[in-house]
Amino acid sequence: MLDTNQFIDKLIKNEYTHLCVVPCSFAKNLINGAINHNHIEYLPSASEAVACSIAAGLKVAGAKPIVIMQSSGLTNAGSNITSLLNPYGITLPIITSWRTYKEGDSEIQHKHLATKLPKLIEAYGYNHVVLDQESIDKAITQINLCDNSKTITILKKDTFSKVELHDNYKLDLSNYPKRSEYLRYLNETYKNSDKIFIGTTGNTAREMYSFMSDTKNFYMVGNMGGALSLGLGMAKAGKNIYVLGGDAEFVMHMGGLTTAGRYKDINLTYILFDNEQNKSTGGQNSYQYHVDYKNIAKASGFSIKKKSITSLDEFREFINTKKEGLNFAHVKCDIDEVTPRPPVDVVAINKI
Ligand SMILES: Cc1ncc(C[n+]2csc(CCOP(=O)(O)OP(=O)(O)O)c2C)c(N)n1
Structure with missing residues (x-):
């Protein structure tokens, strides 16, 4: 296992600037670790x-x-x-985790690439290296290789030592109900x-699996950013x-909102x-x-609840007064304890 903080120090010594x-x-x-460290700029991307x-x-x-x-x-x-980095000859380190899969696991979204990831990289026209798990110097040499050649770094589970986010990055959301309280109400x-x-x-x-046991649910375990379009x-x-x-899911493929917004004669409610x-x-x-979630939804064609929802009473009012059609509500929530993943037999539904 690599010491995360030492690895980040070495990245800084090698003059890496942004993540x-x-x-x-x-x-x-x-x-x-990089967020805590603050010397390499963290750029959270949609x-x-x-x-x-x-x-x-x-x-x-x-x-x-x-x-x-x-x-x-x-x-x-x-x-x-394939259409920017490769043809323009731009090389930079891309570190991709390699998600694993065991038969019977409910993380079915990772099953295919669990065996095919190196082939995908090859199909893009790139080589790959698996990040060394023992030596920081070897690992940094690999990152530098990727910085200068068409090589992608594969990151295996448990490569880096445990680092907790510093307390100043922990959010206090205790003014809002937990998501479970809203989900229980829907249930x-x-x-x-x-x-x-x-x-x-x-x-x-x-959390829907834990708190909405009596409704008809489709658990989207992968395809991040695609839930709204599936719903459409x-x-x-x-x-x-x-x-x-x-x-975070909202922004990944935000074009889904502009597509959905064209259709007013359907029953689709998006609760963020x-x-x-x-x-x-x-x-x-x-x-x-x-990001002004409500006004993005409104400008895309959704009817919105004008004020963000911050309490269960406001949530109940939204649910009970919204009209048929295309609706959107922005709901602030606190975090729940970690809940189990839905098992594979309920995830793998393909007909509703
Ligand atoms: C294409 C893709 N990139 C990254 C991930 C990893 N991933 C899973 S959930 C998640 C963040 C979800 O955050 P948010 O939508 O805010 O939901 P929360 O977990 O906070 O409830 C990410 C980045 C993924 N599943 N798919």
Whole structure:
């Protein structure tokens, strides 16, 4: 195992300047260590495609960026790698975690790339190295190789020693109800109804499994950023849909909002539960204070609850007064304890 803080010190000595990141729990110690350290600028990115393009801009302008992403995110970055980095000859370190999969695991989103990740990298026209887990010097040499050649670094689980985010990065959300309280209310209100609840990857889907046992649920365990569009498809096919999402998920493929906003004659309600962080990948702040979720939804064509919801009473009022059609609400919430992942037999539903 590598000492995370020593590794970051060496990155700084090697003059790396920025970390462009979509978090992955396999890389959380490295990410959280860099956030604590503050010497390499942390650039939380809406998607892996965004992270790669920012890094390319930094590199051509003389900075020394590193990109960190999850293996599933390497597919999002495919267009950037093959149509920006490669043809323009821009080289920079991309560290991708290598998510594993065992038969019977409910993380079905990782099953394919658990064996095919090196082949995907090869198909992009790149070599790969697996980050050394024993020697910081060897690992830094590998990062430097990626900085100067078409090579992608693969990060295995448990490569970096444990680092907790410093207390000043921990958020106090105690003025808001926990997400579980809102979910329990939805469960009570809609138990045994024909409404379908889609939970986004991250903790929303997991918490739905724990707190909404009596509603019809679709747990989206991967396909980050795609829950709203899945919901649009189901709503266009005549179903009454609720998408329950996280704030980091909201921005990943935000074009889904502009597409959905065209259709007013469907029943689709998007409830964004904003805990200001990536809870499921180590609690990194999402730093989206500048984003006006409600007005983005409104400008995209949704009917919105004008004020952000900060209490259960306001939530009840929204649920009981909203009209049919395309609705959006921004709900502030506190974080719950970690809840179990839904098991594979309930995740792998393919018909509703
Ligand atoms: C393409 C892709 N990139 C990264 C991830 C890793 N990932 C899973 S959940 C998550 C963050 C989710 O945060 P948010 O939507 O705010 O929900 P929360 O976990 O806080 O409830 C990330 C980055 C992923 N699943 N897919």
